[in-house]
Amino acid sequence: MISLITVFQKRDWTNYVQQSLQYDFYHTWYYHSLIKDDEPILFVLHEGDDFIAFPLLKRKIPNSDLYDLTCVYGYTGPISNRRLDDLPAQMMDDFKSEFLHYLKGEKIVSVFSRLHPFFHQIPLMKHFEGVCDNGKVVILDLQLPLEEQRSKYQKRVLEKIRQLRRHGFEVKEAHSQHDISAFVAIYTENMIRIGATDFYLFNEEYFEDLLSSTEFDSKLLMVYHNGEPVCGSVIICTQNIVQAHLLGTRTDYFRDSPAKLLTDEISIIGRQLGMHYFNLGGGVGFKEDSLFLWKSAFSSKSLDFKSWRYIADLEKYNALVNEANIDPELNVDYFPLYRYHNPQAKLYS
Known part of the structure; x- marks a missing residue:
């Protein structure tokens, strides 16, 4: 079962965080409620008594009907009531399938999230492409x-x-x-x-x-x-x-x-x-x-500190980069690249 929790659902968001085996203040409803410009969401997959919850920020891509997802300032990534490296393989597959279905339905082009260096998120995130090394903390x-x-x-x-x-x-x-x-x-x-x-x-x-x-x-x-x-x-x-x-x-x-x-x-x-x-x-x-x-x-x-940089729709991603007159081979550590020349862009990577 999939749930999409918004910042207006404080009790539900808080319950998922507090039931998680590992979490940081960056995952909390309160920290997300401080966000003014973007739309905080908590994407949740439930299977039996277990869940995976992933807090993100949904952003409109200017001059389009498209969106992308990013994270709050800090170390976030998915959380669960179980160790993320001990989840059943089927549950991780289901999470990937449902999350990709959500991205497609919401016209989301890309996703960026810093991952938490203390938590065991990599086995789950490696079911997707786009896990990147970002040095150390x-x-x-x-x-x-x-x-x-x-x-x-x-x-x-x-x-x-x-x-x-x-x-x-x-x-x-x-x-x-x-x-x-x-x-x-x-x-x-x-x-x-x-x-x-x-x-x-x-x-x-x-x-x-x-x-x-x-x-x-x-x-x-x-x-x-x-x-x-x-x-x-x-x-x-x-x-x-x-x-x-x-x-x-x-x-x-x-x-x-x-x-x-x-x-x-x-x-x-x-x-x-x-x-x-x-x-x-x-x-x-x-x-x-x-x-x-x-x-x-x-x-x-x-x-080790890692981030997740996922392109959900490569065709639209490349089109946005082209529309922004950015060389797709530009050697900058910035994601998504199509926001690079936006003066309001936030340096996520």
């Missing part, structure tokens, strides 16, 4: 004793953290509206400095909503120096994983690197909250760039 194992974790930091990182503490930098959980406003200003300044697209910019209301959710445990942590907020992050805990969802540092303090102290403190708070892992994420655009190297200075432990 760095993780801290919070089940190790804290001092053993710190012994794995690069020497210069550990010394910088000690130096920051000596110079009066401190991390506190922030609660007030003033603190939220200060963080939004820091985060926005940070995104503008690195040349991020509008996709990575969020208003104050977004952060207020994120911090008020009852579906996951979210906190705003700020680094202060002489009482002044200089760095911050929204951390979110789901099941046994803590993540720094969004992080920013004031330009004037960038060279001090207070984010190093914040990262160490998040690992402490994560332990206190019973988390097993701290997912630091990867580099910009999934590359092993300077950001990835910065994160790797905390841990040599990483997980």
Whole structure:
């Protein structure tokens, strides 16, 4: 049996997520309810007592009667009440068949979804074409004793953290509206400095909503120096994983690197909250760039990160690429390619 749950069906969406063996806050109804431009859906296959649920965003392709699917910002992919690498082969075949039938009926040309590096989604997704390697994400194992974790930091990182503490930098959980406003200003300044697209910019209301959710445990942590907020992050805990969802540092303090102290403190708070892992994420655009190297200075432990890039209608996909005057052999890591020159496009890969 197939169900198509919309964002207006909060109870149904929430029930599927909470019954899943593994899920992250990126899968939740609340996180999807923050989306304003696209149409969140939860595609569900039920067979007996078991289900597979896949959250996605449906988008209109401009100047056409066609659509494509993408995912929210973060690590999503399918979830289930069973391990996805332990599903019956017939159920995985049925999921593929029903999903492809849905794509055809809804005139959906392509599908993009980041997959979750901690979950066992690949055996299911390999029933389709389009599973792509996207590098790695760095993780801290919070089940190790804290001092053993710190012994794995690069020497210069550990010394910088000690130096920051000596110079009066401190991390506190922030609660007030003033603190939220200060963080939004820091985060926005940070995104503008690195040349991020509008996709990575969020208003104050977004952060207020994120911090008020009852579906996951979210906190705003700020680094202060002489009482002044200089760095911050929204951390979110789901099941046994803590993540720094969004992080920013004031330009004037960038060279001090207070984010190093914040990262160490998040690992402490994560332990206190019973988390097993701290997912630091990867580099910009999934590359092993300077950001990835910065994160790797905390841990040599990483997980493979993959995405799913599926072309449901090759003829229409190629026609859209042609209409956009894009060379189909263009060497860019971007999907779907026909959105590449759209100034409102979001860099998904």
